[in-house]
Amino acid sequence: MTETATHELILVREFDAPREKIFKAWTDPALMKEWFVPRPWTISDAKLDVRAGGASLIVMRSPEGQDFPNRGVYLEVIENEKLVFTDAYTSAWVPSEKPFMTATVLLEDIGNGRTKYTATAVHWTAEDKKTHEEMGFHEGWGKCADQLAELLARM
Amino acid sequence: MTETATHELILVREFDAPREKIFKAWTDPALMKEWFVPRPWTISDAKLDVRAGGASLIVMRSPEGQDFPNRGVYLEVIENEKLVFTDAYTSAWVPSEKPFMTATVLLEDIGNGRTKYTATAVHWTAEDKKTHEEMGFHEGWGKCADQLAELLARM
Numbered sequence: 001m002t003e004t005a006t007h008e009l010i011l012v013r014e015f016d017a018p019r020e021k022i023f024k025a026w027t028d029p030a031l032m033k034e035w036f037v038p039r040p041w042t043i044s045d046a047k048l049d050v051r052a053g054g055a056s057l058i059v060m061r062s063p064e065g066q067d068f069p070n071r072g073v074y075l076e077v078i079e080n081e082k083l084v085f086t087d088a089y090t091s092a093w094v095p096s097e098k099p100f101m102t103a104t105v106l107l108e109d110i111g112n113g114r115t116k117y118t119a120t121a122v123h124w125t126a127e128d129k130k131t132h133e134e135m136g137f138h139e140g141w142g143k144c145a146d147q148l149a150e151l152l153a154r155m
Numbered sequence: 156m157t158e159t160a161t162h163e164l165i166l167v168r169e170f171d172a173p174r175e176k177i178f179k180a181w182t183d184p185a186l187m188k189e190w191f192v193p194r195p196w197t198i199s200d201a202k203l204d205v206r207a208g209g210a211s212l213i214v215m216r217s218p219e220g221q222d223f224p225n226r227g228v229y230l231e232v233i234e235n236e237k238l239v240f241t242d243a244y245t246s247a248w249v250p251s252e253k254p255f256m257t258a259t260v261l262l263e264d265i266g267n268g269r270t271k272y273t274a275t276a277v278h279w280t281a282e283d284k285k286t287h288e289e290m291g292f293h294e295g296w297g298k299c300a301d302q303l304a305e306l307l308a309r310m
Contacts, residue, residue: 005249006249006250007250052207052208052231053207053230053231075208075230075247075248076207076208076247076248084247084248086248088243088254088279089257092230092231092239093230093231093239093241093257093259093277094160094161094277095161095162095257095277095278095279096279097279098279099243099254099279102244102248102250104248122248122249122250123250124243124250124251124252124253124254
């Protein structure tokens with residue numbers, strides 16, 4: 001797998017929290033609402049059927065109050081270790097209007113209760129990768145990671 | 156799920172064989188070679204890692220001897236009941252050059268050792284569905300189903 005072939009965007013962080021907490025923040029709808037969109041956006045609804053083939057619906061609300069539903073399906077779930085999901089399906093296995101990306105969240109224990117966090121988005125085309133980058137992948141996912149770190153400190 | 160929304164092509168057959176034999180014909184590379192392309196095409200190689208997230212490589216050989224590799228990933232595997240796979244990934248979870256279809260094979264026991272066989276292909280776009288139809292979905296999958304019935308009779 002090369003970056004060229006998979007049109008990959010990647011965010012790496014280290015969190016001062018064990019993998020279990022991070023996995024929980026990703027999979028518990030109430031917790032996800034606290035960090036998963038850059039503020040002042042909010043999450044008005046989150047339904048997460050966290051298992052391979054399970055569907056997710058995350059509704060992002062703009063500061064003006066407009067709702068943007070995001071549907072996806074989990075492709076792979078390893079508790080406390082790995083989550084893979086895509087927007088290519090809206091449920092198992094109904095094609096979405098536009099297959100845009102596949103995201104992987106990898107959690108690695110690096111000792112002392114700390115975790116290496118690797119969030120990767122791969123795309124089907126170079127153009128979609130570029131669009132995602134211009135939509136603010138690095139700032140957006142980075143700001144969310146900051147919000148996640150704040151949440152982890154409170155958990 | 157409606158046909159319109161999923162750009163669906165479908166083939167339904169009844170086979171005079173139990174589900175177990177059909178599942179085996181789909182998942183054992185040696186057996187798959189006997190029926191999975193319309194003759195006089197052949198399968199020169201088949202590697203099937205039959206589990207959710209497992210990769211498949213099926214190399215179809217034209218009568219002129221040219222090889223056409225087809226890569227995919229299984230999304231869902233229920234032994235003797237259901238197989239779902241897609242060409243949207245070449246392995247877990249590397250995007251393919253072109254996500255074209257997701258196929259489901261459903262095996263239903265209808266008594267007396269007989270099985271209802273439903274093979275479905277859904278596409279991301281109406282255009283891809285049309286292309287697949289024009290490539291000969293109905294004749295091709297139909298002819299393969301005939302070859303599968305012949306194999307089942309010999310098994």
